[in-house]
Amino acid sequence: MPYTLTTPLYYVNDRPHLGSTYTTLACDALARFQRLSNGSVVFITGVDEHGQKIQRTAEARQLSPQQHCDAISARYRDLWSRWGISQDRFVRTTDPRHLQLVDQFFARVQASGDVISGRQTGWYCVGCEEYKDDPAEAKDPSCPIHQKPLEWRDEENLFFRLSRYQAAIEELVARDDFIEPASRRQEVRNFVARGLRDFSISRVNVSWGLPVPGHNGHTFYVWFDALLGYLTALLDDGGPVDLERLAQSGWPASVHVIGKDILRFHAVFWPAMLMSAGLPLPKKVFGHGFLTREGQKMGKSLGNVLDPELLLERCGADAVRWYLLRDIQFGDDGDFQQQRFVDLVNNDLANTIGNLLNRTSSMARKWFEDAVPPHTEAVDTTHALAKAADTAVALVMDAMASLKFKSAAEAVLQLAIAANGHLNDTAPWSRMKQPGQEQEVGNDLYAVLEATRIVGLLLAPLLPDLSSRILEQLAHPLDATSWRSQLSWGGLSSGHALPTPSPVMQRLELEEPL
């Protein structure tokens, strides 16, 4: 049974922003961790390409919707590849296979008696593209967001009978392992407790969408279509589009990682749709927080959006991944502060970890013939650093499995700090000046190098690039099939040649603001 995880399918209304990059980086770290520790993983990402908003954006750009989607989707794909995202599937909802899947799914939902036609009536805001819920002033209501009058609409739509799943969904969201982080459970529970209403799954006035079988002029409402993209992605393994195959293809998902804004769709509507279609439910939905910048919401109006492409070019993937994963409690909102970004990257990666490797490798080479020093039993698993490494490994395993990237990063850092401390305590540079101390110095340097190797290995899911640079300089590369055993103390071979050290992590020097 593979570990299946998903990012949201990003809406291609606009180019990728930092928010979607953040989600994707976090998922990538999780996917890499699961691959290294368990093996089989299906990491899904992709794009959601239908809907009126996209249609209009395309029109404004004087492109066909398909051309627009092709362009933006390519941009996502390209950006993910430059960030080194390790997704197994990249699904597009304009893929013909997706249409097949949606039709199959819809047929099942229909067979369950969960599709009814009804009237969607109410006050509609064109700007929001949504019906407003019973505006207080009955006669001339206006949209509180757009300050424009609402239009009265009355149209025939298909509805999904969500109300039939009231009890089942209540039970689902009451569980403590389904919605994470815990801080977001209550609002979903409250929402469900207020009573679930049927929701419309088709539109009659949107041409850029998938046609609803048997209902001319209807297209599927984007949400119905988009969530199903997860299933399409799973079946995109070379085999036919057939819902029956899902169980062998990695469904149900182990976790859907999403932004907190779409938690409800994933924790309430989506499970009900799956129940209706007779499919198992995802095991977990994790709604992470949003990023602000220097305390302010990022937005076009403020002109303070942080462009992921720029960030990548100027700072590199390691730096950004580290900052986002190490400084923000995954689940909470986070604030991107340039000064702190630079401080943390330089302190943690360049100074604490990078310099640790650099100084230790230099000493080893200088006094032990360019190689890993010999060692005695004094450096077995009872050594203080061996214990520290053990602790770090255990903490990282536990933290990564539960998406606590910050805790994982801190555990790795602790090990590097302990190793630096050990060097300062034992001061090999001064002992080498005394006669007869080679053996002790060899042991100390071996222990520190070994701790550094484990630091490098532990960083593999979080910062794959830096990790491989570290391991390369220790001449003990990652073996992706035996990560866990490589993590045991003592894996470093004495006498193994060490290459000339050069800094594995450059300090960030940002002259001008990002």
Next chain:
RNA sequence: GUCAGAGUAGCUCAGCUGGUUAGAGCACAGGAUUCAUAACCCUGAGGUCGGGAGUUCAAGUCUCCCCUCUGACACCA
């Protein structure tokens, strides 16, 4: 408005079921050191724990009131 959550060192945050002098990281100051990417290591300063009242032998931790901020309140990805 209703509901939920949050207000703890300059900044970002830990502080579980109430119990010795309130913690960490960054920033700041001082010291030590020279193997190293002016890096590393040690020490220090810095908080009336939003405000007020109450319960208790004892409250950042419980109760009430007030102030401020954030989020949710159905079909915006």
